[in-house]
Amino acid sequence: MATFTFTPSGSWKAIIRRTGTPPVAKTFRIKRDAENWARVTEDEIIRGIYISRSHSERTTIKKALERYLKEVTPTKKPSTQKSEKYRAQILFKRLGKYSLATLSAKHIAKFRDDRLEEGKSPSTVRLELALLGHLFTVAIKEWGMGIVYNPMANIRKPTPAKGRDRRLEFGEEERLLVACKAHSNPMLGWIVQLALYTGMRHGEIVNLKRNQINLNKRSIHLTDTKNNSSRTVPLSNKAITVLKEVAEYPVRPIDTGLVFFGEPGRAGVRNPYTTNRVWEAALKRAGIKEFRFHDLRHEATSRFVEAGLSDLEVASITGHKSMQMLKRYTHLRSESLSDKIAEL
Secondary structure (H helix, E strand, C coil), X not given: CEEEEECCCCCEEEEEEECCEEEEEEEECCHHHHHXXXXXXXXXXXXXXXXXXXXXXXXXXXXXXXXXXXXXXXXXXXXXXXXXXXXXXXXXXXXXXXXXXXXXXXXXXXXXXHHXXXXXXXXXXXXXXXHXXXXXXXXXXXXXXXXXXXXXXXXXXXXXXXXXXXXXXXXXXXXXXXXXXXXXXXXHHHHHHHHHHHCCCHHHHHCCEHHHEECCCCEEEECCCCCCCCEEEECCHHHHHHHHHHHCCCCCCCCCCECCEEEECCCXXXXXXXXXXXXXXXXXXXXXXXXXXXXHHHXXXXXXHHCCCCHHHHHXXXXXXXXXXXXXXXXXXXXXXXXXXXXX
8 A cells, every 4th residue: 555745855755565565665746746656566566576676766877887897897807807997988978877777778879879970880889888788687687776678688789890801912921020020029920920820819829828838739728718718729830830939039037937928017927028019010111001910810710711621620720609700711712612623
């Protein structure tokens, strides 16, 4: 049964008390609104579908994201933690003042469109929306915020940009390797060659430890990968040659197990070798434009396909989790087949 009380502040407070459920109360400016709310809420309680929305009405997106960054983000990889903190700042600024209860699909769609109009890539916007969507999922399933549904459920996500297909053109590989080897520190050249010969990601290479390499078995065992799945990377003769050169490098400190090490940080611990600036400088010396380090992975994967390896074999080397991820390379096999049957 609902009761209504006129408060000293000039508002109406509706209170619903029913046996077996805790009291539910809410304050309104006029009595009619209080009565309407009480009628709907009491009906939901009787039908067993009532969900208290008080928490979601009081919690802003900014406050919820702060809790997410404190409780959920630390469980993810360091690289993901860093990127999520950056994306959260964008959401703070654009949507932070809305409460979890009032943020609607309309608001999110406008945020999406505004970001795209500002020139942000579809992939960037998709990642921002993904963070917001997971925030609501956690708020609903774990925090008991009383949210009826996830407003991200019906939001159209931007179409992903076409995957890069930049490959090394004639003469570029030779010029690139010459430019990298010309750098005063040989690690740059070794890192680039390993990327080209193994298809490993940049982070997998620079964080590589000596105990992960087994030259006798001609393999590298990776445990810390982008998709959190370990894999063993087979080594070609060229990759073996590079790793032997690395092993013979006389300047190797005893205070780190890193294969490609940098100088000690403020905490006295050596960080992985940093390639950003020296990589860009090498590209400039080689006269190569519009080429990223990650394109070396694309080049290596393409060569595996051209060598006749099956999709499953390529995926086991590169760590791609689905055949869909390898789809962009299948046209290479078709071109190769055309060459083979040309004389038939």
